[in-house]
Amino acid sequence: MSYKVLVVDDEDAVRDVFVELLKKEKYVPKQASNGEDALVLIEKEAFDIILLDIKLPGMSGLDVLKKIRETKPDLAVIMITGFAYDDELIAKSKEYGCCGYIVKNMSPSKIITSFKSIVKKEVKK
Amino acid sequence: MVEQWPSKPYMWVRFPSLACAKEVRRDPAAKMLLRGRWDKLYTWVRDPSPARSKTKKIMDIFKKFTTGFVSTVIDKADVFIVYLDKSKNVSICNTKVESLTSRNKEEIIGNAWFDALYHDHNSISTGRQMFQAIIDDSAKYKRPNNFESLFTDKENKERLISWSITPILSESEDLEGMLLIGNDITELVERQNSFRKIDETLKDIFSNIREYAIYVVNLDGKITYFGMGSEVMFGWQKKEIIFKQARLLHPKDESEPTLSYILEQVAQFGEYETEVEMLKKDGRAFPVILTITRFLDSQGRLTGYIFIAKDITERKKLEYQVIQSEKLAAIGQLVAGITHDINNPLFVISGRLEIMLQEKKLDKELKKNLMILNEQAERIKKLVDQLLKFSRKSTPKFITLNVNEVIENILPLLAYHKLSVANINILKNLQKDISLVKGDLNQLQEVFINLCINAYQAMSEGGSLAIKTCNLPNRYVEVRISDTGKGIPEENLKNIFMPFFSTKKEGTGLGLSICYNIIKSHSGTIEIDSEVNKGTTFIIRFPFVQD
Numbered sequence: 038m039s040y041k042v043l044v045v046d047d048e049d050a051v052r053d054v055f056v057e058l059l060k061k062e063k064y065v066p067k068q069a070s071n072g073e074d075a076l077v078l079i080e081k082e083a084f085d086i087i088l089l090d091i092k093l094p095g096m097s098g099l100d101v102l103k104k105i106r107e108t109k110p111d112l113a114v115i116m117i118t119g120f121a122y123d124d125e126l127i128a129k130s131k132e133y134g135c136c137g138y139i140v141k142n143m144s145p146s147k148i149i150t151s152f153k154s155i156v157k158k159e160v161k162k
Numbered sequence: 163m164v165e166q167w168p169s170k171p172y173m174w175v176r177f178p179s180l181a182c183a184k185e186v187r188r189d190p191a192a193k194m195l196l197r198g199r200w201d202k203l204y205t206w207v208r209d210p211s212p213a214r215s216k217t218k219k220i221m222d223i224f225k226k227f228t229t230g231f232v233s234t235v236i237d238k239a240d241v242f243i244v245y246l247d248k249s250k251n252v253s254i255c256n257t258k259v260e261s262l263t264s265r266n267k268e269e270i271i272g273n274a275w276f277d278a279l280y281h282d283h284n285s286i287s288t289g290r291q292m293f294q295a296i297i298d299d300s301a302k303y304k305r306p307n308n309f310e311s312l313f314t315d316k317e318n319k320e321r322l323i324s325w326s327i328t329p330i331l332s333e334s335e336d337l338e339g340m341l342l343i344g345n346d347i348t349e350l351v352e353r354q355n356s357f358r359k360i361d362e363t364l365k366d367i368f369s370n371i372r373e374y375a376i377y378v379v380n381l382d383g384k385i386t387y388f389g390m391g392s393e394v395m396f397g398w399q400k401k402e403i404i405f406k407q408a409r410l411l412h413p414k415d416e417s418e419p420t421l422s423y424i425l426e427q428v429a430q431f432g433e434y435e436t437e438v439e440m441l442k443k444d445g446r447a448f449p450v451i452l453t454i455t456r457f458l459d460s461q462g463r464l465t466g467y468i469f470i471a472k473d474i475t476e477r478k479k480l481e482y483q484v485i486q487s488e489k490l491a492a493i494g495q496l497v498a499g500i501t502h503d504i505n506n507p508l509f510v511i512s513g514r515l516e517i518m519l520q521e522k523k524l525d526k527e528l529k530k531n532l533m534i535l536n537e538q539a540e541r542i543k544k545l546v547d548q549l550l551k552f553s554r555k556s557t558p559k560f561i562t563l564n565v566n567e568v569i570e571n572i573l574p575l576l577a578y579h580k581l582s583v584a585n586i587n588i589l590k591n592l593q594k595d596i597s598l599v600k601g602d603l604n605q606l607q608e609v610f611i612n613l614c615i616n617a618y619q620a621m622s623e624g625g626s627l628a629i630k631t632c633n634l635p636n637r638y639v640e641v642r643i644s645d646t647g648k649g650i651p652e653e654n655l656k657n658i659f660m661p662f663f664s665t666k667k668e669g670t671g672l673g674l675s676i677c678y679n680i681i682k683s684h685s686g687t688i689e690i691d692s693e694v695n696k697g698t699t700f701i702i703r704f705p706f707v708q709d
Contacts, residue, residue: 051506054513061520092502119505141505142547144540145513 040085040156042066045075045101046117047094051141055088058149072096076104084112085160088152089135091118091126099126102133110134113160115152117141242323242344245330248337250275250297261315262323275342279313289313293325300327301337310347322348373472375450378457379408380466383421395450395473397443408469411440413447428454428467440471449474486659487682490675493661498553501546508546512539548672558602558683562707565599565606565631565641566592572610576618585624593632599639599704605680612673613643613700619666620647620698637706638686644699650692658690 042064046052052068059066067082069075072093079087087105091098102114115137116130127138137155139148236243237256245254252275260266263278270278280290289311296309309325328341368376368389375395378387385408388400396403396411403410412421419427419436427434433455439447450471457466515536519529569592617627625646634640650658650665657663659678664671681688685705692698 048506048510050510051513054510054517057517058513061517119502141509142543142550144543145509145516148509 039063039065040160041083042086042088043075043078043084044068044088045070045072045093045098046088046090047071047092051090054145058145062149062153072098072101072104075101079105079109079112086156087112087114088139089114089116091116091130099129099133102130102135106134113137113156115139115155242325242342242346244275244342244344246275246297246340246342248301248339250340252278253339262313262321264316297327297340297342300329300340304329304331304335304337320348321346322351375469375471375473377408377469377471378466379469381464383407383409383425386466392471395442395471396440413439413441424452424454425467428456429464432456437474449478490659490661490679494553494679497549497661501549501553504542504546508539508542512536512543515539548676551672551676558605558680560600560602562598563601563603563606564596565601565639565704566596568601568603568606569610569629569631569641572607572614575607575611576614586618586621587626589626589628591628591630595633596631597633597637597639597706599684600707601684601704602680606684609677609680609702610641610643612677616673616700617643617645617647617698620645620649622647625697633706634703638703639706641702641704642699643702644697646697649694649696649698650690651694655690655692659688 042059044052044055044059044066045068046055047070049070052070056066056068064086067078067084069078073096075087075089078084089098089101093101096104098116098118102116105112105114114135116135117139118126119141130138136159137152139151139155141148143151236254239256240258242258242262243254243256244252244259247253252271252273255267255270257267259270263270265278276290276294279293293309293311296307299305300307306329307327309327310322311325312320313323315321323344324347325342325344328343329337330339330341332338371389371391372394373391375392376387376389377385377392380386384405385403386405388398388403392398393400398410409421419438424434424436433453435451435453438450438452440450440452441447451474453470455468455470456464457468459465515532518524519532519536524532569590573588614627614629621627628642628644630640630642630644632640654663654665659674660671661675662671663675678688681702681704687703689701690698691701
């Protein structure tokens, strides 16, 4: 059975690339363009993995992560960011309970590879 | 019997001639008085004849005006006036004298002078005997004398009084009496002493100022005073430069403002302060803050200029470093913002390219073009990654480490960087008991690799790369990475740590600025020393681990 993934990113083009790449890897992706929509979707549907951009308009990725943790402490959340070497953000994400961290400065295929390795380690089904 | 010599050396006797002074010294009584302390006996030589002719006039005046207006004037005078008869009893005295004794004028007049003066609180009999001897001398030899001694006044305060003793002679040159005029010189002497003290203190202050060069230039532009601090700062000895032109201390191709312009300003406005370059004796230029003020004499006439120079070489260096790191911080922030925004579109481009390249039925020509696009996108990504590294906000993970080990570990990595050019020797000189430092292993490796790569690149024709470590006495560990390569021209050295500054064809100009940032976050310093065609040395210093 394939994993259901929710891709949360405010840029359509970025989201689309993720969705297409994930489909090729036999995941079942859904998308949300902001934190609020993402939380509504997470309440309604059961996802295996959330791919969450740190920089979102309005509610930030970190805020969304915090909210998710209030109701779903075991849901796998992987953060994505364009800020490669920001230890502070990484530390915060870990503190709030993300299970992985992907930097957008790698090539998409490498990103998917590291996504897969996090999923393998963190998501049990 | 002499009781006590006064503690203060105010016992000056003024004799009319040297012969007279010698005579007093020979006197056994005086000898006993002075108890061999001849150094306390001062002698003035004076020609007594004009004074004697004056005494006649004074006598006449006295005879004429013993009552009325002149008597009032004498009484109110702010000097002690006493007239003694032949047997040293007081005939006339003014009110001022009352301040020296507890007796009033009426009680003094008609009585023996010394009993009145010394009868109670003026118990220093040394003074009494001396005063008596002086008056006796004036009486015996009919010559004026001067005498200075300490007295205690009614309020029990010590006063220093200078007495002039004038014998009054009759027409037939017989002694009639003695006129004593006393001046209270306590404050005057105190003031003189305090001036002397101020003078000495000033001298001490000036010889102790070494941070500042103080010198004086006269109106002809010649140096007339050259203080200790000036010798230290300029390297000139006082005797070498005194009366030479002050221009010597300024560069020949005078940069603005010129010395003559400065002096014009000072003459007009009284003071001028400016930052200029000045010259040491050996010709080296150095930056100073120069303050020049008018040098006026006591009449307020301009006689020259006082120069005060402060060497600001160290401050300039520091200022430069601060500006540099501020610039770097500003660029860092800018870069962080831009690179983040580049990352997203770049991700989309690369992502789309990859998706397209995964198509199986792709036209051969199109595939080739897509591959090229992908390669170029990769290049941008690498650059962005470097920019992100440069602007990284990451706090280094400090551990206690040995720089020697860090260096040993990177040397094999250099081979991996395909930089082990055939004819480059590596010379290691690592101090065995090198002190430990606090550092982030990955970051320090990055710095050393970066510097070694630079060294290799500077020696395309071969040479040697020397890596040296040592402990410095100021509790710093020093790492020197030197090459024997082409060197860096002086005009480029200034900008060497600036981001985007590069002389290499394929450089991003970020390598050294990343190194700079890393070393700074380690509380260390990085300096460069380079000479064209000789080589370059990077000097890095880290503080020891505190025990």
